[in-house]
Amino acid sequence: MKRLNIIVIGAGMGGLSAATALRQAGHHVEVYDRVSELRPAGAAISVWSNGIKVLNQLGLGDAIAAAGGQMDRMAYYHKAGNLLTDFSLEPLYTQVEQRAYPIARTELQRILLNAVGEEHVHLGMSCVDFNQTPEGVMATFEDGSQTTGDLLVIADGTHSRLRDKVVGFHVERRYAGYVNWNGSVPATKDLAPATSWVQYVGDHQRVSMMPMGGAAGEERFYFFFDVPQPTGSDNNPSRYRDELSHHFSDWAAPVQRLIERLDPATMARVEIHDIAPLPTLVSDRVALLGDAGHGMAPDLGQGGCQAMEDAWVLARCLDNAEGSSATDTINQALAAYDAARCERVADIITRARKRAETTHGKNPQQTQQWYEELAVEDGHHIIDGMCKTILSGPLE
Numbered sequence: 335m336k337r338l339n340i341i342v343i344g345a346g347m348g349g350l351s352a353a354t355a356l357r358q359a360g361h362h363v364e365v366y367d368r369v370s371e372l373r374p375a376g377a378a379i380s381v382w383s384n385g386i387k388v389l390n391q392l393g394l395g396d397a398i399a400a401a402g403g404q405m406d407r408m409a410y411y412h413k414a415g416n417l418l419t420d421f422s423l424e425p426l427y428t429q430v431e432q433r434a435y436p437i438a439r440t441e442l443q444r445i446l447l448n449a450v451g452e453e454h455v456h457l458g459m460s461c462v463d464f465n466q467t468p469e470g471v472m473a474t475f476e477d478g479s480q481t482t483g484d485l486l487v488i489a490d491g492t493h494s495r496l497r498d499k500v501v502g503f504h505v506e507r508r509y510a511g512y513v514n515w516n517g518s519v520p521a522t523k524d525l526a527p528a529t530s531w532v533q534y535v536g537d538h539q540r541v542s543m544m545p546m547g548g549a550a551g552e553e554r555f556y557f558f559f560d561v562p563q564p565t566g567s568d569n570n571p572s573r574y575r576d577e578l579s580h581h582f583s584d585w586a587a588p589v590q591r592l593i594e595r596l597d598p599a600t601m602a603r604v605e606i607h608d609i610a611p612l613p614t615l616v617s618d619r620v621a622l623l624g625d626a627g628h629g630m631a632p633d634l635g636q637g638g639c640q641a642m643e644d645a646w647v648l649a650r651c652l653d654n655a656e657g658s659s660a661t662d663t664i665n666q667a668l669a670a671y672d673a674a675r676c677e678r679v680a681d682i683i684t685r686a687r688k689r690a691e692t693t694h695g696k697n698p699q700q701t702q703q704w705y706e707e708l709a710v711e712d713g714h715h716i717i718d719g720m721c722k723t724i725l726s727g728p729l730e
């Protein structure tokens with residue numbers, strides 16, 4: 335097909351994955367981000383096997399495997415420290431034919447930026463509007479400048495200011511009912527085993543530690559704490575340690591050590607939101623991608639993975655479209671993208687929301703039942719659920 339000029343708004347993991355996939359498909363792509371320096375919010379991310387499969391296809395698999403953490407097992411403990419379940423993730427990796435890699439967000443960004451080429455990423459460019467014409471699409475930036483292209487990919491994240499114009503109505507973010515504090519600490523045996531994803535649960539709260547890689551001898555754990563709270567609570571790093579000490583005062587010794595060792599200055603605190611599934615992700619020459627199109631609760635660890643899937647699918651839809659003109663080709667490709675992605679991401683938004691509610695006590699009886707199920711879990715149910723999510727992706 336014809337080489338298209340593609341504008342991507344947002345240089346998060348969605349925009350950069352899209353730019354990589356589209357450039358590799360032969361298109362001319364320029365990425366614009368409003369920040370003057372790219373600094374991902376949050377310490378790390380777990381890229382599950384479906385996301386890794388996309389990154390492999392983009393030729394980034396070796397770099398990700400080298401930078402990512404070695405996550406071989408998964409364990410749940412009750413808040414008091416008694417083990418509920420501990421199982422190998424090997425059966426998961428065998429069934430889906432790919433390991434998962436938790437990875438520092440800065441490392442993932444570095445790998446994606448290298449793949450795109452920094453000269454194609456324009457910073458300090460806040461997109462405020464776009465307009466479509468029969469011949470193309472024009473993006474307008476806060477400084478008054480404009481750029482034109484054949485196709486506009488909007489990957490400006492969960493707070494997207496451009497999404498409403500694509501779907502034709504105002505999209506409200508929905509509070510998921512809990513606050514998440516996250517960061518990283520040196521990986522030591524007195525916190526958790528080096529290659530296990532360990533979670534403590536109780537009181538509708540959760541603490542997680544996950545191996546996120548790092549130079550030899552300097553490996554780190556990505557940690558997070560979840561606490562159900564009303565929205566609008568104070569966000570003050572100088573109070574993080576006290577808040578966590580208060581919420582987790584009677585939790586097991588590794589949780590107390592984690593609270594002692596964390597560095598509030600390098601942490602993030604997020605009120606978790608999602609958006610209801612959208613009826614469409616496209617409008618003429620414009621496609622929503624990543625959180626802009628499907629912000630979801632992080633409880634399945636799928637937001638970033640879905641952005642990567644979007645990127646791969648969009649590039650393939652453009653490859654496969656055979657219109658009689660560029661406009662025709664783009665229309666066909668975006669219709670195919672919409673058909674391939676809308677239902678997939680709607681299902682994951684819904685399941686992530688349910689998972690968030692169960693973990694965080696929306697219905698306390700249901701949460702209690704989950705704790706009881708964990709105590710008799712041998713890994714099968716959890717792995718089956720993960721397989722379902724991973725294997726229904728575009729790269730199976």
Ligand SMILES: Cc1cc2nc3c(=O)[nH]c(=O)nc-3n(C[C@H](O)[C@H](O)[C@H](O)COP(=O)(O)OP(=O)(O)OC[C@H]3O[C@@H](n4cnc5c(N)ncnc54)[C@H](O)[C@@H]3O)c2cc1C
Nearest residue numbers: 344346347348368380461490491624625632635637638639
């Ligand atoms: C606590 C937490 C844990 C998570 N854990 C996981 C996990 O383990 N696994 C997983 O797959 N996902 C996880 N996620 C989800 C994941 O972080 C997101 O899905 C992912 O970051 C979305 O990427 P994105 O590129 O769509 O958006 P973003 O990363 O938000 O990037 C959007 C970019 O757009 C830019 N931008 C915004 N507005 C404009 C504008 N007007 N003009 C120009 N640029 C603009 C921003 O500066 C930003 O760089 C988690 C999320 C949270 C909150």
